[in-house]
Amino acid sequence: MGFEEMWSELLPVGRDPDGGGYRRFAWTPPELECRAWFLDQARRRGLDVEHDRNGNLFAWWRPDGAAGPAVLTGSHLDSVPGGGAFDGPLGVVSALAAVDLLRERGVRVRRPVGVAVFAEEEGARFGVACLGSRLLTGAIDPARARGLRDRDGRAFADVLAAHGLDPDAIGRDDDLLGRVGCFVELHVEQGRALDAPVGAASAIVPxxxxxxxxxxxxxxxxxxxxxxxxxxxxxxxxxxxxxxxxxxxxxxxxxxxxxxxxxxxxxxxxxxxxxxxxxxxxxxxxxxxxxxxxxxxxxxxxxxxxxxxxxxxxxxxDTVGFDTALRDRIAAALGGVPVLPTGAGHDAGVLAARVPTAMLFVRNPTGVSHAPAEHAETADCLAGVEALAAVLADLTRG
CATH class of the missing domain: 3.30.70.360 (Alpha-Beta Plaits)
Structure with missing residues (x-):
């Protein structure tokens, strides 16, 4: 299943038929449908599926001979109220499509490749952005996280328990992080500064x-x-x-x-x-x-x-400067793409405190994000998949 087919499957989920915006809050039916879709796609590909104790999802490709710390990619599937289609899901769909390209082309992968879906990235339900990655890295106190409540008064701990997770087990996961060598997140550009189909991030502003x-x-x-x-x-x-x-x-x-x-x-x-x-x-x-x-x-x-x-x-x-060596390696692997900062927060910015991270951006001609007019042309999305595949191929050589 290619990028366009996967994209068309996700597109209607959680979409307002009148305004066109999305409402995929963490652990609500639309976001759960997106999660189920991801797990189905991973299993179709024979990937090893893992639910971590903080509500994040991982799908691992471990070809014969692949060893050592994994190259992780992915993004999130939840949205802000009335959000756009691309913020988050583009990175997840592109990651799966990039793995498909590597396999179809017979690229020899010496390190495992993981595709991540981080929980509650937008913070639209419980008020703290990047909650899943903050818990994973220890950037938020688990006791505080357990007590977060949504607009209906439901505690985060109770929502986790309702979906089979142990609220007392949430928090920093050194074992999982120790299996990750680096993380590369592809994301739609949230502005109109990129003058090429694909670019790389230099930093996230405070x-x-x-x-x-x-x-x-x-x-x-x-x-x-x-x-x-x-x-x-x-x-x-x-x-x-x-x-x-x-x-x-x-x-x-x-x-x-x-x-x-x-x-x-x-x-x-x-x-x-x-x-x-x-x-x-x-x-x-x-x-x-x-x-x-x-x-x-x-x-x-x-x-x-x-x-x-x-x-x-x-x-x-505070300011997150992405790993310089990783950024330069990625830019070189892509033939020298534009490098620009971003004013938007991302899971990559949170993970940067624990593992080398980098980001790729796909051009957004409208410059609009967190709203229905958020957009990326199909040709640019496919260029993003090709770029991510090239990056993964380079980073998994050893």
Whole structure:
């Protein structure tokens, strides 16, 4: 089964028939269907399937004579709310297709090859991005992970248990990591900087997520005088504007894309507002200053309206520079492709703390990501498969 056939099978899963966006949250029916699809594809190819204790999936190709640390590739299958088709699945489908090419061409592989599907990469359900790879590498405390809850109040631990995993066993897995020599993730470009079908990543810029909780006093929208109100929506609104202002000051980007209002009634003054800030920038200092400025503005506005505000950092990743030797080897194997940084986080960025990692990008002509207009031309996708196959062939020579 080639790339295009596999792609057409995955395309309808979790897609909104009206808006065209995807909703494949971790361990919900659409994402579980994608997982089942991956496992079926792996078994059809005679690959050895492994479920790790953190909810990640692996399919291993171990030809006769292949030994030593594996070359791992792959990505994720979950999505953001209303996301695009390519973010994550392109890397998984391309990995399977690249293995097919190596086998069809009789490439002699001296090291095992693995295809990974990492769990909860987007953090859309439990709030922490790259949760599966963070647990695998020890980048998040297992106790904290067990206590994460989704919008319906379901704990991560309970969801794992419902799908046959032991919540008490999650965490850093040195044995599995010790079997991996390097990791190469192929991903759709999340921007419009790439002027060729395929490029390589130099680094991931600093990025993180912060939660602001504004607590006021719920009351009647029609009978409560303005002077008597403790409305948390007002400092929340100031916080949204402050994010844009602070980002402009510090040459960063800042986004408030998720908010929960309690109780959420049209005719009721809110009692509390939870809002999430995503901030990214060229340096740790730029990001930290942006968040500090937003916090200062939120506290000042909250105080003027009799509202309390609390800030909590949910996740943060400083600059990730991909392994230079691996990046240069990949670029050389591909004849000198463009090399560019990215403002998006990836499992490759998390794994970089434990194993050499690199990334390949496939051109996105729209420049849009995390939205239905995210796109890659079929010819560029096929070029990505060829590039990944060439990289795997080079890295598995020994």
């Amino acid at each position: 990025h993180g997520r912060w939660r602001f909780d504004f607590t006021g006093e719920g009351n009647h929208a029609g009978t409560t005088r303005l002077a008597d109100r403790r409305d948390p929506m007002l400092p929340f609104a100031r916080m949204v504007l402050a994010a844009r202002e602070a980002a402009e000051r510090h040459d960063a980007v800042a986004t408030v894309g998720k908010v929960d209002v309690t109780p959420g009634g049209v005719n009721a003054i809110a009692s509390s507002v939870a809002a999430w800030l995503d901030a990214r920038g060229p340096s740790d200092d730029a990001v930290r200053r942006t968040v500090a400025d937003v916090h200062d503005a939120a506290r000042a506005a909250a105080a003027s309206h009799g509202v309390a505000v609390r800030l909590a950092e949910e996740s943060y990743t």
